[in-house]
Amino acid sequence: MINNDIEIAVQKVPEDQLKTKPDQNNLGFGNFFTDHMFSMHWNRQQGWHEAKIHPFQQLQLDPAAMVLHYGQAIFEGLKAYRTKDNRILLFRPQDNFARMNKSAIRMCMPRFPAERVLQALRALIYLDKEWVPHAKGATLYIRPTMIATEPMLGLRAAEEYQFFIINCPVGAYYSEGFNPTKIYIEDEYIRAVPGGVGDAKTAGNYAASLKAQIGAQKKGYTQVLWLDAKQRKYIEEVGTSNIFFVIDNVLITPPLKGSILPGITRDSVLQLAEDWGMQVEERRISIDEIVKACEDGSLQESFGTGTAAVIAPVGEFCYREKEFTINGGNTGPVAQKLYNELQAIQFGEQEDNHGWVVPVS
Ligand SMILES: *Cc1c(COP(=O)(O)O)cnc(C)c1O
DSSP: OOOTTOOEEEOOOOGGGOOOOOOTTSOOSSOOOOSEEEEEEEETTTEEEEEEEEEOOOOOOOTTBTHHHHOOEEEOOEEEEEOTTSOEEEESHHHHHHHHHHHHHHTTOOOOOHHHHHHHHHHHHHHTGGGSOOSTTOEEEEEEEEEEOOBOOSSSOOSEEEEEEEEEEEOOTTTTOOOOEEEEEESSSOSOOTTSSTTSOBHHHHHHHHHHHHHHHHTTOSEEEEEOTTTSOBEEEETTEEEEEEETTEEEEOOOSSSSOOOHHHHHHHHHHHHTTOEEEEOOOBHHHHHHHHHTTOEEEEEEEETTTEEEEEEEEEETTEEEESGGGSOOHHHHHHHHHHHHHHTTSSOOTTSOEEEOO
């Protein structure tokens, strides 16, 4: 069923119908889409079929399409980076596709031929290569997605799916500087439960997080820090990023125990810190430990990690109406060094010793 030889057709937009490209210095995030997309379909009889790169277009979906009712939808997020000498690089794309296949298994969706889809992605980006921004720090954000398309009401796993990849040029995340964010520690709503779907990148997780996110924003915070569902005691993630702390020069992050999304940036950060000889721990961290470390001054830094921002330093926490400032509200040296090194690898300016970078052509 996982056919790595699947034929990929290419249907190009006629030259005179290509879109006008947006202003590279005003891209924002997720606003513009390139000329082409990739898509393929799955059903039980044919497996994956009708794979093609074609003009960016609306989906045709029956109102009874099962994704709209029962939520079988998974996605990924990765980026393409333009180097100074005009090559285009992907960062750990195989890991994104492997994670997406894990999400597929969790959501009872079919696995897809990851190697072949990576080839299709490279061809798609090459075709739309003028869309990979030249502006400093700007990138092409890539959104692979899979949804249940079978038109049927009645709860079971669907028997028809569509997979697609759409790409959008996005601006530098820190166009106004690498500024620490204010984080609200959420002790009412939760993101994920053990045994649930927190470790899958599935659409419903994000819908479920909005209520807390809006509440935190109303109170003046940028993001929510999630605690565990059972005891509201152990730290899980921050917004849609993994979370790290530096306490007494040790880099600490919660372990992957099923309710946390296994971030690729998280994994890269752990690897780089180990390379530097820094002590690294993946272990449970209680909110009480963090409060205590804030109070006795042993908490040196905290930051989120994810594809969009790479590293997002935390300047302040609010827990039960009390505010805690971290590192005087400034970006710390570990966050800064990780950010610099990861960006340098991603933009091809520093040697990649881990085989993370994959050229588009
Ligand atoms: C995508 C995501 C992350 C970060 O993963 P990366 O692979 O580093 O981009 C972390 N937490 C959640 C909930 C996510 O959806």
